[in-house]
Amino acid sequence: MLRRWLADSSPLPGAPGVQHVAAAPETWQSLAQDVAASGGLLLALWAEWRPAPTVLAAFLCERNVIVAELALPGDRTSYPGLAGIFPCATRMQRAAADLCGIHAEDGDTRPWLRHAAWPADYRPLAPRQGDPRPAAPVVADDYAFVRVAGDGVHEIPVGPVHAGIIEPGHFRFSVVGEKVLKLEERLGYAHKGIEQRLAGMPLADGHRVAARVSGDSAVAYSWAYCQAVEGIAGARVPSRAEWLRALALESERIANHLGDLGALGNDAGFAFGLAQFSRLKELWLRALDAAFGQRYLLDFIVPGGVARDAAHDRLDALVERARGVAAEAAELRAIYDEHAGVRDRFVGAGTVAPDLAVRLGVLGLAGRASGRDHDLRVDLPCTPYTALDVRKQARTEGDVAARVAVRFDELAESARLVTTIVARLPAGECRAAMGPAPAGALGIGLVEGWRGPVMVTVRAASDSLIERCHPHDPSWQNWPALEHAIIGNIVPDFPLINKSFNLSYSGHDL
Amino acid sequence: MWKTLHRIGSIGVVTEPAPRPDETLRVAERLQERIRATLGRALCIRVVDAGSCNGCELEINALNNPFYNIEGLGIRLVASPRHADLLLVTGPVSRNMALALKRTYDATPDPKLVVAVGDCGCTGGVFGESYASAGRVANLIPVDVEVPGCPPTPERILTAILTAISPAER
Numbered sequence: 211m212l213r214r215w216l217a218d219s220s221p222l223p224g225a226p227g228v229q230h231v232a233a234a235p236e237t238w239q240s241l242a243q244d245v246a247a248s249g250g251l252l253l254a255l256w257a258e259w260r261p262a263p264t265v266l267a268a269f270l271c272e273r274n275v276i277v278a279e280l281a282l283p284g285d286r287t288s289y290p291g292l293a294g295i296f297p298c299a300t301r302m303q304r305a306a307a308d309l310c311g312i313h314a315e316d317g318d319t320r321p322w323l324r325h326a327a328w329p330a331d332y333r334p335l336a337p338r339q340g341d342p343r344p345a346a347p348v349v350a351d352d353y354a355f356v357r358v359a360g361d362g363v364h365e366i367p368v369g370p371v372h373a374g375i376i377e378p379g380h381f382r383f384s385v386v387g388e389k390v391l392k393l394e395e396r397l398g399y400a401h402k403g404i405e406q407r408l409a410g411m412p413l414a415d416g417h418r419v420a421a422r423v424s425g426d427s428a429v430a431y432s433w434a435y436c437q438a439v440e441g442i443a444g445a446r447v448p449s450r451a452e453w454l455r456a457l458a459l460e461s462e463r464i465a466n467h468l469g470d471l472g473a474l475g476n477d478a479g480f481a482f483g484l485a486q487f488s489r490l491k492e493l494w495l496r497a498l499d500a501a502f503g504q505r506y507l508l509d510f511i512v513p514g515g516v517a518r519d520a521a522h523d524r525l526d527a528l529v530e531r532a533r534g535v536a537a538e539a540a541e542l543r544a545i546y547d548e549h550a551g552v553r554d555r556f557v558g559a560g561t562v563a564p565d566l567a568v569r570l571g572v573l574g575l576a577g578r579a580s581g582r583d584h585d586l587r588v589d590l591p592c593t594p595y596t597a598l599d600v601r602k603q604a605r606t607e608g609d610v611a612a613r614v615a616v617r618f619d620e621l622a623e624s625a626r627l628v629t630t631i632v633a634r635l636p637a638g639e640c641r642a643a644m645g646p647a648p649a650g651a652l653g654i655g656l657v658e659g660w661r662g663p664v665m666v667t668v669r670a671a672s673d674s675l676i677e678r679c680h681p682h683d684p685s686w687q688n689w690p691a692l693e694h695a696i697i698g699n700i701v702p703d704f705p706l707i708n709k710s711f712n713l714s715y716s717g718h719d720l
Numbered sequence: 721m722w723k724t725l726h727r728i729g730s731i732g733v734v735t736e737p738a739p740r741p742d743e744t745l746r747v748a749e750r751l752q753e754r755i756r757a758t759l760g761r762a763l764c765i766r767v768v769d770a771g772s773c774n775g776c777e778l779e780i781n782a783l784n785n786p787f788y789n790i791e792g793l794g795i796r797l798v799a800s801p802r803h804a805d806l807l808l809v810t811g812p813v814s815r816n817m818a819l820a821l822k823r824t825y826d827a828t829p830d831p832k833l834v835v836a837v838g839d840c841g842c843t844g845g846v847f848g849e850s851y852a853s854a855g856r857v858a859n860l861i862p863v864d865v866e867v868p869g870c871p872p873t874p875e876r877i878l879t880a881i882l883t884a885i886s887p888a889e890r
Contacts, residue, residue, distance in 0.1 A: 325816045327852070328815065328851045334850075350819055370817060370820050371801070371820050375777050376769065377777065378820065399771070399820070400769070400772070400816075400817070402812055406851070407850060418846055422845075422846055422847075422870075425772070425778065425871065426774055426775070469778070482724055486727065486731075489731070489734060489787070491785070492787050505779075505873065506779075508871075542727075549724075715774070719814075
């Protein structure tokens with residue numbers, strides 16, 4: 211079904227298996243329908259002024275990624291929306307309208323990332339906008355939440371400042387007694403203008419901002435950014451650097467899974483779990499610090515390779531630590547599995563059934579807990595994953611327990627990969643020089659971060675500057691799934707269910 | 721249960737000694753020593769993420785792990801600014817969070833301390849100031865101590881907190 215579209219496509223530089231299709235307003239929706247009919251997903255939707263208003267969508271299909279580009283004819287700034295085909299398109303369309311002033315013709319038209327901090331007619335990513343800062347008022351706006359009416363229904367507003375150490379966002383619960391009838395999220399509080407900041411930067415510097423789109427996924431973002439830039443500049447990354455990047459990515463996955471597994475135990479009332487896993491995480495971060503000189507690898511991956519090599523004895527110590535952490539995590543898993551109180555909280559809480567996950571297009575870890583076994587490391591592997599034979603981990607229950615189980619399985623698998631990568635690490639250089647990038651070229655990076663697939667697209671301007679860079683976090687797809695997961699659960703289970711997804715606010719708000 | 725107790729017993733106490741205060745982190749001297757003495761070692765902290773990339777939050781969370789064991793020092797992270805003596809704020813302050821940050825500061829009872837965490841909290845970092853970012857924390861609320869780093873290590877964050885509550889060395 212997709213063959214007719216692929217016949218007219220051209221490969222995009224960067225990540226493997228990405229095809230570019232030029233769409234027209236008449237074909238834009240039918241392409242999306244064909245993708246949906248063949249089991250594909252919407253990975254991202256964003257807009258660009260180049261200088262004509264343009265909408266782009268990336269679709270994750272079985273054997274490739276299709277990037278469709280719709281250049282709007284004449285002075286048109288609206289396009290047929292995809293929300294009817296992929297419900298997760300709604301918020302991305304709202305964000306594109308806020309940032310670029312390019313509107314979808316369907317779905318929700320409320321602002322999403324713009325609150326009241328800058329003027330409604332200011333479009334940060336559209337040309338000739340001036341600087342709205344002096345006029346920027348600090349006022350509270352009146353967001354039109356969807357109201358639930360009925361006997362005994364009341365609302366609980368939570369945030370943007372939360373009780374724990376978490377990122378800012380607002381949750382509006384409509385409840386009867388303790389039971390949640392509806393949750394509506396309002397995000398955008400962490401919006402700090404990342405895409406405008408990136409525009410006009412040298413291609414050689416953007417990885418520093420990309421790594422800070424979501425600090426817990428710094429390796430995934432900086433790698434995806436570099437993949438895109440290296441693709442358009444035609445750079446050949448030394449093979450040692452590619453393997454070190456994978457080592458860093460699996461290390462990031464281990465660190466985050468350890469943190470989440472402890473926090474999930476704690477949210478289930480088992481403080482022992484937090485103490486144990488936070489100890490393991492600290493040991494792991496110290497091993498990373500010893501091997502790479504950083505606890506969190508924010509500036510490790512750079513265009514052309516990695517910033518510095520790691521000494522062999524340090525890497526051997528890292529492997530030892532990975533084995534130790536995996537063995538202790540296995541012991542702790544047995545304790546979690548046998549603890550009646552923990553099981554009682556985990557099993558059946560916050561369920562996203564497989565058919566709902568399909569409809570919502572749930573990605574990554576949360577998707578794998580609901581029967582969708584997508585993993586870019588297996589489905590569209592870049593080097594060195596082509597040689598690593600990653601084992602996918604998946605469950606079908608879709609509850610907190612399943613998301614915990616996927617984390618335990620992936621932790622063990624990543625520890626195995628760390629051992630394999632260090633054992634097979636090629637010798638040689640770890641950074642190559644970058645050539646110039648052709649102006650107007652579009653590159654794409656795709657990396658399976660610990661949360662799910664991270665995408666970064668980069669369009670080059672002249673003089674090796676960034677024209678437009680769009681980072682996309684899997685949290686865009688998974689935040690709406692959380693709204694569904696909580697329905698029918700009780701309010702006190704929300705922190706546990708929320709933590710079991712552990713979505714990024716910053717990565718979503720940009 | 722036996723396995724749980726066995727692990728607790730076999731791992732033992734891993735807490736490390738707390739770092740010394742570091743005067744170079746102090747940017748303002750606002751509290752009288754008498755008040756500092758009262759706050760002393762029963763400090764309540766409210767963390768406010770005013771728009772960070774979440775990197776600083778990872779290291780603030782680490783303060784609770786058994787190695788840094790911040791509660792063992794008498795310092796608690798509390799759920800409301802109304803219970804807090806000190807605000808630990810990460811940035812850059814997004815313009816969408818500016819009002820919430822000011823309200824949180826106002827809701828914190830006097831006398832209060834503010835520690836800005838991370839390069840972005842101290843200077844705006846890689847995000848700087850823009851239509852969406854108001855930059856450093858001190859652009860919005862008074863700051864006593866700043867701890868740079870991207871992210872700063874838990875030890876540096878703890879140093880900054882201890883600097884804020886210790887008498888200024890003159």
